[in-house]
Amino acid sequence: MEQSRDSVFDGLDSVIDDYSEAKNDFNEYLYFEPWDIEEPTPEVLAKASEDGVELYDDDVSKLTGNYPRKFQSGAILSKKRVVCQLAASRVGKSVSNEVLVGASISKEPPYSMRYEAGVNTGIARNITPINIMRFGRFSVATGRIIDHNEEAPMDDTWNCGNIIGVGIFPEELYCPDGGQIWIGTLARSIDTYWWLRLAGTGKERFLPETILDKSKGNKGTNYSKKQIHCVRDISIFIKSYDADRKTFESQMAHILVWDEEPLKPGQYISGMGHSMYQRWSFTALNGISFTKSLFFGCVNEADKARGARLGIGSLAKEDFEMFQATAYDSPYIPEWKRNDTRSSQPMHSRKSITWGRYSENTGNPFFNRSKIQMWQRSFLHD
Numbered sequence: 001m002e003q004s005r006d007s008v009f010d011g012l013d014s015v016i017d018d019y020s021e022a023k024n025d026f027n028e029y030l031y032f033e034p035w036d037i038e039e040p041t042p043e044v045l046a047k048a049s050e051d052g053v054e055l056y057d058d059d060v061s062k063l064t065g066n067y068p069r070k071f072q073s074g075a076i077l078s079k080k081r082v083v084c085q086l087a088a089s090r091v092g093k094s095v096s097n098e099v100l101v102g103a104s105i106s107k108e109p110p111y112s113m114r115y116e117a118g119v120n121t122g123i124a125r126n127i128t129p130i131n132i133m134r135f136g137r138f139s140v141a142t143g144r145i146i147d148h149n150e151e152a153p154m155d156d157t158w159n160c161g162n163i164i165g166v167g168i169f170p171e172e173l174y175c176p177d178g179g180q181i182w183i184g185t186l187a188r189s190i191d192t193y194w195w196l197r198l199a200g201t202g203k204e205r206f207l208p209e210t211i212l213d214k215s216k217g218n219k220g221t222n223y224s225k226k227q228i229h230c231v232r233d234i235s236i237f238i239k240s241y242d243a244d245r246k247t248f249e250s251q252m253a254h255i256l257v258w259d260e261e262p263l264k265p266g267q268y269i270s271g272m273g274h275s276m277y278q279r280w281s282f283t284a285l286n287g288i289s290f291t292k293s294l295f296f297g298c299v300n301e302a303d304k305a306r307g308a309r310l311g312i313g314s315l316a317k318e319d320f321e322m323f324q325a326t327a328y329d330s331p332y333i334p335e336w337k338r339n340d341t342r343s344s345q346p347m348h349s350r351k352s353i354t355w356g357r358y359s360e361n362t363g364n365p366f367f368n369r370s371k372i373q374m375w376q377r378s379f380l381h382d
Contacts, residue, residue, distance in 0.1 A: 029102050029208055031126055032110040034072030034166055035092070035134070037329045044328045047342070051350045053357055055326070060086070060357065062299045063322035072096045073166040075279070075323045076103075077113065079173070082320035084280040084295055088327040088356040089341075093281035095206070097257045098197055100279060101183075102207045104175045104255060105230045115165025125160040134331045135160050173277065175254040178233045184248065184271060185259040187240040190226060194238050194259070199228045245270045255279060265290045265312050284358040292358050295322060326355045 040048070040055055048055050056066070075085050075096045085093045103109035111123050125131050129150040137146040137158045146158055175181060183194055196204035199212070199221045212220030216229035228236040239247050241263045248256070248271035256275035260282045262268050268290070272278065284292070293307025297314025304314045327338045342354045351359035 027208060029099065029206055030108075030110050031123075031163065032095075032099055033112045033125075033163055034076060034096070034099075035331050036071050036073055037067060037069050037325060039067045040326075040328065044326075047328070048326070048355060051342075051347065051355060053351055053355045055355075058357070059296050059299050059303075060322070060324050063295070063317070064324050069323075071323050071325045071329065074321065075281075076100050077167050077170060078321045079170050080319070080321045081276070082278045082280070082315060084320060084322050085282075085324070086295070086322065086356055087281070087283060087325040088330075089283045089353045091325050091327060091330040091333065091356075093283075093325075094193070094197075094259060097183075097259065097279050097281055098206050100173065100255065101181055101198070101236065101257070102211060103169050104173050104181065105211050105232070105234050105236075106208070107174050109169035111163050112166050113169040115168070117165055117167045119165035121163045121165055123163045125163055127154065127160050130332060131160040133334075173255070175232075175234050179235075179254040180251055181234065181236045182248070182253040182256045182271070182275065183236065183238045183259060184241060184256065184262060184267070185238065187242040189259065190238050190240060195223070195226075198236060198238075241267060249274050252276070258282070261286055261289055261291050265310060268294070268312075283356065284352045288358055288360050295320070324356055327353075 045055060055061070071085070071087075072092060072095075075083050076099050085096060087093050099110060099113075103113065111121055115121050125135065132148055132150045132152075136148045137152060138144065138161045139146055140157055140159060152158075183198075185194055196202070197206045199205070211230050213229040213231055213233070214220040216222075217227070220229045221227070222229070226238040226240075228238075230236060237253075241260075245264060245266040248267055251274065253271075253275040255277045256271050256279070258268070258271070258278065258280045261284070262271075280291075282291070288306070290307065290310050290312045293303045293310060293312050293314055295315060297304035297307050298317040307314050327333055327341060338354075342350055345353055348359055351357040
């Protein structure tokens with residue numbers, strides 16, 4: 001999971017400050033543009049094959065469809081009751097759900113989600129190293145792309161182009177007045193990530209401060225209850241996986257975000273019965289867990305049978321949408337970072353951390369496997 005606002009953009013931190021003057025009026029949430037997935041290059045296909053992953057011919061492709069395909073835009077705009085983002089570490093899974101939560105509460109989605117797909121909104125992108133890396137520098141005179149030079153001096157001859165529409169945010173996802181939104185996550189991630197992103201006072205906050213109802217609690221928050229008071233009498237509750245399964249009961253949530261895999265199947269069962277919409281985002285760091293049976297039992301009989309032994313059913317293919325991404329799909333991860341992360345991982349971990357697949361933990365390498373998994377959960381989320 002991202003540990004700070006720009007952590008998904010490793011390698012760019014040193015130049016971001018150079019653009020601080022251009023960000024005075026920049027609202028990261030409103031200017032958000034989701035990314036989707038292009039065809040993998042032959043080089044990427046070769047790397048995947050070396051690691052035992054077939055990008056075009058596995059159970060993932062049976063659920064996601066062929067390339068090119070949706071990722072962030074699909075996950076945010078989907079009307080399905082259950083959506084799953086199964087992806088590599090630190091590619092931007094959590095931010096999809098942050099956008100969903102913000103739009104659901106405010107009824108003011110990002111500019112890119114107020115227009116049909118492909119429409120030029122006429123709203124200029126902010127000039128940042130991240131946008132230069134992704135979209136490039138455009139000539140103001142000709143509208144043509146110049147380059148992707150993140151260190152180019154700023155002047156009035158170029159910009160990063162305009163925000164392009166990706167589709168209209170569905171009205172049915174708007175939380176009703178007085179409703180609740182739940183975030184289920186690992187205990188340590190409450191303080192290090194979600195509280196900062198949703199209710200923080202510093203640059204880590206992603207959602208606009210205007211969603212807070214500062215007349216309630218401590219300027220809109222109640223930390224002891226992990227509750228955020230929002231406009232329209234809506235409450236966000238951040239719930240720890242360390243808690244009892246009853247934490248995911250009692251009330252009905254309009255949206256329940258499962259941020260990383262729940263630690264206990266009972267938590268999922270309780271949450272499933274007490275939420276209108278469920279949004280999953282995780283890297284499969286727990287090996288062949290119950291979630292594989294939940295999502296892949298519809299296309300794999302072995303997964304379905306394993307789920308039956310665990311007391312977990314399998315969702316029907318038509319009842320959910322799956323969106324999947326590898327580290328090589330993200331437009332924000334530099335090539336050197338992708339390759340360094342991949343080469344630093346033991347072979348059995350690459351499937352999950354780099355390729356966003358489930359990986360069965362087999363063998364007994366020289367390091368303690370349980371310790372390496374604890375390290376992964378501590379430092380490699382999203």
